[in-house]
Amino acid sequence: MENLTQNFDVEQFLNEHELYVRAWQVDKNIFNKFDKDIIIEIIKNNYSFINEHGLTVLDVQMYIDIQNRFNARTQSTKKPNPADVLEVWSNNNKIFYQNAHIEKCSYNDTGWTWCEHASSHYIDIDCFSTSGGAWHDLDIKNIKYIGTAFKTIWTWGHTGARGNGGMYIKVKVNKFKLVLDRKYIAxxxxxxxxxxxxxxxxxxxxxxxxxxxxxxxxxxxxxxxxxxxxxxxxxxxxxxxxxxxxxxxxxxxxxxxxxxxxxxxxxxxxxxxxxxxxxxxxxxxxxxxxxxxxxxxxxxxxxxx
Structure with a gap:
């Protein structure tokens, strides 16, 4: 990483990349520690958080660490894991949901569930506190691996649980297909x-x-x-x-x-x-x-x- 001079202009950097936060809200030290592309990505995904709480080195490091954990998991297996994406199809070859959320559960015989429209709150790589709906039982024997996808999860930033305190993180996951025995009717x-x-x-x-x-x-x-x-x-x-x-x-x-x-x-x-x-x-x-x-x-x- 390049060692920036004391004259590095954060405001100019933000303006050049059309990033709509104020310079004083971004810790200048992040530009010495992290790649500029990841900084741009983080800011674009987290305007509400940064405008209210600022962006620190700890926030950027957490973002990268979580991304790396997902990258490693996705590269190591093609089996389903919590937060993987599910494409849900009808029996007449139409898509009900392109980005459903897969999660483990303890309340059914299969041990798996999926959510049509989920807000995925990251706690750990295999643990989520997910809101949204509707939820359905999932038998993973009926799903087929079809590749990888990017999805957005969130977790609390450096300020902890408070208004606009969530940081949104783009992660790479596996993607699966499920065909329901139901016709799609528009x-x-x-x-x-x-x-x-x-x-x-x-x-x-x-x-x-x-x-x-x-x-x-x-x-x-x-x-x-x-x-x-x-x-x-x-x-x-x-x-x-x-x-x-x-x-x-x-x-x-x-x-x-x-x-x-x-x-x-x-x-x-x-x-x-x-x-x-x-x-x-x-x-x-x-x-x-x-x-x-x-x-x-x-x-x-x-x-x-």
């Missing part, structure tokens, strides 16, 4: 009773993008059919697990554009339809299993009166 439609609206389309196994919900309600069957036709969808069979819902055959993703020019270039001559966005009916079109529309901040987006 969307469903159901009847609504005791309401002016009669039909509702909503997500079933599909996660909603944060900027748009695929849940929609309709007063008439003709409105529902028009919605489905615009998105190249069809109504399928009633779900055996829930008699209130029918499967929708097909799927689509939402693509939000920040430029009308970009939107028009992709649309070409495709006919637009009206899509409710931010309280207004804006122009949208379907192409290659995607529904495109403009962000409400695009001033020249099309608005249906």
């Amino acid at each position: 969307l469903v439609v159901s009847r609504i009773f005791n309401s002016d609206y009669k039909y509702m389309v909503k997500n079933w196994d599909k996660a909603s993008p944060c900027f748009y919900s695929t849940q929609s309600c309709f007063k008439t069957m003709s409105e529902l059919k028009q919605y489905l036709k615009q998105r190249h969808l069809k109504i399928g069979k009633k779900l055996s697990c829930n008699n209130f819902y029918h499967e929708i055959i097909g799927d689509f993703d939402m693509v939000q554009h920040m430029s009308k020019k970009e939107y028009d270039a992709i649309r070409g001559n495709i006919k637009e339809f009206a899509l409710m966005s931010n309280g207004e009916l804006t122009g949208a079109f379907y192409k290659n299993k995607q529904v495109h529309f403009c962000n409400p901040n695009v001033k020249d987006r099309k608005i249906f009166k």
Whole structure:
């Protein structure tokens, strides 16, 4: 490691690498002891912690030590270990969860469990205090090794347990695949009773993008059919697990554009339809299993009166 001079400018380093913390919050000694790339990685993963508590030599050393422990474990075995990643698939070749969390447990016959969406609190290499859900039993005989992956875990920094006291650490783990005996169903439609609206389309196994919900309600069957036709969808069979819902055959993703020019270039001559966005009916079109529309901040987006 290079021996930095007393004139080393921490603030300049932070600005050059677009690191949004104040220079006085970063112990200058870390630049003499550690590689700059790992310092950049740590800062980018821990803005809240550093802005409130600062970054010390002890924090950086802990980060590296934990990374090294995971690297050594992952290189030494292809068997599952706590905090490894699980890809969960349906029996119709769709992915339910790409980054589920594997953990040991003592409350079932297999001794293993997995979490759909986990916040993995590191205590030791084989011990985690994990929050999140939902949790499921796991028989490791049914999983297949498919490679390695990076995931983010966290543990308390130099200040211990307190607000924004957690440090987030990027670690390398093994990745496995589990196939469930269940069909992936993206969307469903159901009847609504005791309401002016009669039909509702909503997500079933599909996660909603944060900027748009695929849940929609309709007063008439003709409105529902028009919605489905615009998105190249069809109504399928009633779900055996829930008699209130029918499967929708097909799927689509939402693509939000920040430029009308970009939107028009992709649309070409495709006919637009009206899509409710931010309280207004804006122009949208379907192409290659995607529904495109403009962000409400695009001033020249099309608005249906």
